[in-house]
Amino acid sequence: MDEKVIIKKIQQGSREALGMLWKSHSTNVLNLAFRMLKNRDEAEDVLMDIFVSVPGKIQKFRGDSALNTWLYRLTVNECLMRLRSKKRHAELEEEHIDLVTDSALGSKHEEQKDYDPELLEIGLSKLSAETRSMLWLKDAEDLGIKDLSEIYNMPEGTIKARLSRARTVVKNFLQENLNYA
Structure with missing residues (x-):
């Protein structure tokens, strides 16, 4: 399914489209979160938080960037917020x-x-x-x-x-x- 169609369907509340987004991007989101946080449990929490927030946040998605770029941005922001709150530094895998x-x-x-x-x-x-x-x-x-x-x-x-x-x-x-x- 085309990325724009997936976005539109998620904006309309389609769980199937959200599942497709999960299938195609969850591994990349998890890997980035793990590389930043160096903790599998926290990375999985970030992954879940990102995908739980997607239906609400995608309403404001204008399509100026690729969907994966938008997801990476959400992931980086979430991880940085967690790192700041815990005052620890992540290392690359x-x-x-x-x-x-x-x-x-x-x-x-x-x-x-x-x-x-x-x-x-x-x-x-x-x-x-x-x-x-x-x-x-x-x-x-x-x-x-x-x-x-x-x-x-x-x-x-x-x-x-x-x-x-x-x-x-x-x-x-x-x-x-x-x-x-």
């Missing part, structure tokens, strides 16, 4: 660390895969949860700058600058601790 490492260290890293994933996670913990999630969505989920701009409600230039600074922070940390030249 280790299974996709290579993507972020390659992004931070560039082609030289391709030849030197002897980094310590735990050290990389420490380097990533130097970033705010919002910046880590931004880096994750860009490098691991392959979202474009325009999509990130919509998700975080920031100008594209700000997104680019934050990603660049984040990669520099991680790269410098790893260079200091692993003697990457």
Whole structure:
């Protein structure tokens, strides 16, 4: 079913359309929430909260962005709210660390895969949860700058600058601790 049709049907109260949305997007929402919160139970709570709120919030959805971009934005906002309230920082999931490492260290890293994933996670913990999630969505989920701009409600230039600074922070940390030249 077409995305616009699904949106329209959900706006009209269709549980079937909401089920279709769940089927096609719940895994991505759960994965993003888990990567931000590093807690499966909390990520599942966020997933449920997002999908319980969709019927009400989708009434205001104008269709200016893709549906998945809108869902990512809801997810990021919910996770950041939870992180702020608990004053803790999330770390990226280790299974996709290579993507972020390659992004931070560039082609030289391709030849030197002897980094310590735990050290990389420490380097990533130097970033705010919002910046880590931004880096994750860009490098691991392959979202474009325009999509990130919509998700975080920031100008594209700000997104680019934050990603660049984040990669520099991680790269410098790893260079200091692993003697990457």
